[in-house]
Amino acid sequence: MKPLVVDALASGKGERIATRDAIGAGPRAVAGVLEAHGHRPRILQVEALLRMGRIPDGYDVLLISGMTSDLAAVQRAAKLWKSDGPIIIGGPVASEPERVLGRTGAAAAIIGEGEATLGEMLQAGLDKASFTGIRGLAYLEDGETVVNQLRPIQGKEVYERYPASTRTMKDYPLHYAARVYVEAVRGCSNYNRARTGPLGSRCTACRQCTEAGLTERYDCPEGIPPGCGYCSVPSLYGPPRSKPVRVLRDEVRGLTEMGVRRLVLSAPGFLDYGRELQVEPEPLTDPRSPEPNYEALEELFESLGSLPGLSEGEVSLMIENVKASLVTDRAAATLGRHLEGTPVSIGFETGCPNHSRLIGRPDTPAECLTAVRRLRRAGLKPYVYFIHGLPGQTEETVDRTVKAISESMRLGAERVTLYRFQSLPWSAFSECPSGPPAAKDRMSRRIYEAAQEANRGRKKEAMGSRLRVVLAEPYDRDPSLMVGYPMKHGPVVLVEGAAGREGEVVEVQLTTVASDRAVKGRPTDAMF
Missing domain, CATH: 3.40.50.2300 (Response regulator)
Incomplete structure (x- = not known):
């Protein structure tokens, strides 16, 4: 075959x-x-x-x-x-x-x-x-x-029986410059339920999903799918299970040997890593308690950080999403110690506390703002996520969301990532229509414009700064420019004066904002 x-x-x-x-x-x-x-x-x-x-x-x-x-x-x-x-x-x-x-x-x-x-x-x-x-x-x-x-x-034994391929990494032409995702945790601990929409409105406020035991939270008496209303991860993949450190170490080593330079440990919520070990044999269906498994996190980071390439800083290690409810001071300090200068994403989705509860979020907008502040102080680069067009969006929720975008930037968020609500099968909002494009909805457009303004401001502030990028390929709209991807954090850079240097890691100085998605820069070794 x-x-x-x-x-x-x-x-x-x-x-x-x-x-x-x-x-x-x-x-x-x-x-x-x-x-x-x-x-x-x-x-x-x-x-x-x-x-x-x-x-x-x-x-x-x-x-x-x-x-x-x-x-x-x-x-x-x-x-x-x-x-x-x-x-x-x-x-x-x-x-x-x-x-x-x-x-x-x-x-x-x-x-x-x-x-x-x-x-x-x-x-x-x-x-x-x-x-x-x-x-x-x-x-x-x-x-x-x-x-x-x-x-x-x-069960977790599947990770050792079927380790992810590293040999096939070279099938990707840009593997040397891309963010390569390595699954660290599968499944999500948020078994709260949405309380709005055709399915969520069945909620009788029994509180089984938020106050009962971990096993009881798994099922809803009214049949509402678990998790945030817009997400199908708990329904499709269940509660969190973490890959063993030795499996992740072997995978990361194999990828770096294939030439990968930018690694992302992926998880619906990275701070769930190892947390299920604290509640076994019950399923981890509480997004707030217990606190992160600090010992498991330290073991993972120390093991990966000692690998060739990572220990010398030639390969960058990043994580994806965290739940704000788990970003304690100790968790922020742990992440900052091992991942300084890298991005970490926090999902607000809405800035309205009541709307957040209705859509099944595991944390509040206020907790998200606290997480931004803690992560920034720990030396990380927080990115914040919002969704426009969600079920239950009103003038009030939009007002609060626009304010949350502004406040998150004031506290040190580096970027706003905005999505349009998409109805997904197996989610609590599966029977809701997807949201309209921001250009066609006045309320969604307000959120879109606030996000755009925040991101433009951050790009302008970055002009004149320097960062390390890996040169990937000529820019399709202007082949005299090379596309550079940041080794840690930052925008995509269209690099002048670097033709023919694919695969090199260079320091660039940012010069101008090119678009909503990119900035321009020049290699510092070619500026004098």
């Missing part, structure tokens, strides 16, 4: 724009399962495949990984498949199996966690007759979608 894995993550209709320098962990996890079963997969990014206009010769199995918003790209990739071999779809896009199978003609879709399901499929030789007995699988039978019983949440 010769499998081709297509990475369609964050590609929308078939091309990454804002996420061009990001490489997700999912396709490498798929490749790791294939490698464990003796196969040698190749990963191909969907935009490269679509430019080619055909599937490369010799492959007999096509596996496509995508987000819910990537269905168009997944469909376009599937249409290029001319082999008699099967197409298998995975990732969050597979959470709507009837839709994805109907639009792609794929043989099967893997719902939720995929390692054990794909492993069973491979053991059966991808024989369609075996699909009926494999949990977590949906497939087409005589033109009808059959959805098998869902698979229970996988």
Whole structure:
């Protein structure tokens, strides 16, 4: 068998724009399962495949990984498949199996966690007759979608049985400059429930999800899906399970040996790392208690920090998201000691306390502001997230959100990341319509303009400063400029006077704001 894995993550209709320098962990996890079963997969990014206009010769199995918003790209990739071999779809896009199978003609879709399901499929030789007995699988039978019983949440042993592939890293042309995501925690501890929308309005205020025991919180008497209303992570992936330090160390070492320079430890909430060890055998379904597992965090950072490349500062290590409810002074100090100068993201989503409670958030806007202040004082670069068009958005929630954006910047936030609300299957807001574009909604436009103004201000303040970037590729709109990605924190830099220096890490001085997404700069070694 010769499998081709297509990475369609964050590609929308078939091309990454804002996420061009990001490489997700999912396709490498798929490749790791294939490698464990003796196969040698190749990963191909969907935009490269679509430019080619055909599937490369010799492959007999096509596996496509995508987000819910990537269905168009997944469909376009599937249409290029001319082999008699099967197409298998995975990732969050597979959470709507009837839709994805109907639009792609794929043989099967893997719902939720995929390692054990794909492993069973491979053991059966991808024989369609075996699909009926494999949990977590949906497939087409005589033109009808059959959805098998869902698979229970996988145990941590799956991480050692199926380590993520590092060999396939070089299949990504920009691996030497990209942010490469390494899954550190799977699942989320926020088992609060939304209290608004068609599903959330069923809430009877029984408080089981916020005050009962950890096992009791797992289920809602009214059937409301767990977590923030706009998120499907708890429904699809369950409560947190952390990768063992030795597994992460081996993966990080393998990636750096492949030439990776920017690593991101990914998690729905990084401070959940090791926290489940403090409550086992119960599930970690409380986003606030116990406090972070400081000993586990220290062990992880010390182990990774001693690896070649990281210990000399030639490779940068970052994290993704944290829950503000877990950002204690000690947690901030721990992160600052090991990750100084790197970004860390905090999700506000709304600036209104009551709205925050109604959408199922694990923390309050006031706690988010406190987290920004603590992380900034610890030497980190806080990024703050907001969502416009959420169910329950009103003039009042917009007023409070605009104020929260302003206050977060005053306290030291470096960037505002703004998303438009998208209705996701398996979430409490799955029956709500997605929000309109900011340009078409007056209230959402106010939030958008506040975020834009905040980010422009930060870029202007950065002019004249210096930062280290890795030079990736010529800028497509002006090949005389090189695209530089920051080793730690900062904007994308269009670097003048650096043609032909792909792969080099250079210090640049920022000179002008080029756009909402980028600034211009010059290498300091070419300024004199």
